Amino acid sequence: MNPRESDTLIIGGGIIGLSIAWRLARTGHRVIVLERGSAGGEASRMAAGMLAATAEVGYEEFDLYALCTDAVRRWPSFASELEEDSGISVDFRSQGTMVAARDPDAASALRRAFEFQQEHGFEVSWLTRAEALDREPFLSPRIAAAVYAADDHSVDNRAVTRALVAAIRALGGRVEEETEVTDVLMDTQGGDHRVHTAPGNADWSAGQIVLAAGAWSHDLAGLPEVARPPVRPVKGQILTLRMEAPFRLEHVVRGTRAYLVPRTNGRLVVGATSEEMGFNTELTAGGLWSVLDGAWELVPGILDLPVMETSVGLRPGSRDHQPIVGWSDVPGLFVATGHYRHGVVLSSSTADAAANVLLGGDMPAIMHPFSPTRFRVEA
Structure with missing residues (x-):
């Protein structure tokens, strides 16, 4: 042949x-x-490796929401079979995602999304500031509220x-x-x-x-x-930090401007911008600042963490x-x-x-x- x-x-x-x-x-x-x-x-x-139907997709995108939900439900067996076929761990983590609201206005928007998720049978919990800090002590004490999405997971992409x-x-x-x-x-x-x-x-x-x-x-x-x-390229700037004791995140943490995805190996992926810049792949001070500032609003302790990597990717965005x-x-x-x-x-x-x-x-x-x-x- x-x-x-x-x-x-x-x-x-x-x-x-x-x-x-x-x-x-x-x-x-x-x-x-x-x-x-x-x-x-x-x-x-x-990418950051989030498996997040509940937290990632806008609730107005119902068809995409349904597809992402289907995909998340497939991932436990998908990961298990892949590890079996390859002999390589993919670091599938099922700790869930916390979506934090940085102020009362953000909390109002989060409440609307939370109610939609409840109506459609998703396993989500509303957390007060105190309850959120009890689960993730390194969250900012200034957050207004949070939602815990038990069915949103992550993987090492x-x-x-x-x-x-x-x-x-x-x-x-x-x-x-x-x-x-x-x-x-x-x-x-x-x-x-x-x-x-x-x-x-x-x-x-x-x-x-x-x-x-x-x-x-x-x-x-x-x-x-x-x-x-x-399809066109949509630029995304992202960085990886190294978690050092006593700092630790157990869950994926999301806000309106950034997300933080912890890995079992101590890495913390923080992202990401979304820029219409064609095939430009230059890192910019403004892009990295935007990501870090959005993450700092949620988890101030990241500013003391060592930077391991900065990178740029081009996502395929359709019309x-x-x-x-x-x-x-x-x-x-x-x-x-x-x-x-x-x-x-x-x-x-x-x-x-x-x-x-x-x-x-x-x-x-x-x-x-x-x-x-x-x-x-x-x-």
Whole structure:
């Protein structure tokens, strides 16, 4: 067999493309992932790893809220199976999330979200200032109130992508890094589709192609215009601190301007900006200040912590900030991109749905609102 032939070729080795490849590889499906840089090296690396349907999604985004909830419920088994296949711990933490209101106005908005969550059966608790400080002593004594979301968890996103690569390879799939797609040639006559890559102008072929190239999905060379998803890069600046005794956070802590995500290894991820700056990846003083100032309002003690890392990622934002998942108008081309701020949490639902469809099954109803066809321009 030609080593560059497969049943499914996935363009993009971020958490979405890798998750789909892993689910396919578990069935014995021949799958190859082509990644222009390092697998998991773009937005997936710069994420914080929050699995937060309750705290992360605006309650006016009901379809996305439902999908994120479905994804969070899949994550315990998703993480367990991935650890089993890869032998790598992904640091799945189920301590829940605390959403803190810094002042009475923020508390009023938080109360409305809390009541919506209660109406829809989510496990949330309203906490007074004293109750919140009892759970997280390093919260600011100035906060007005907080909500505890028991069903919101977190995971080490970098460990997840490492585990996905290891699992895919262990199951017989392939992840080709430093392999940039330079042309896509879709066959409209029922034959295999072809992809050219650099370096070396290599030629790859597959019965179906998955476009999971994140912020680069729209600009991929060779894509038919009708198949280009309306995705753009949204810049995010983020930093990692090192927790040192006596400082400690047990839960993910969120506010209106920042979030703080503790890791078992003592790291504390603090983020993130959301900037319409094209493909600009420069760190800026203003961006980092904004993140730190928002986090300081919630947890003042962070200002004494050592900085371990600062970084920038480019999230794939769609025209309506919702994921784009499903068959395109070009036969054989499946799209899985546009996950914006929710790529890590939605990787579980996206992978399960995409793998089912790519293996000949139906798209789950919960995914229907996110079809690429919603952007179709009728003549």
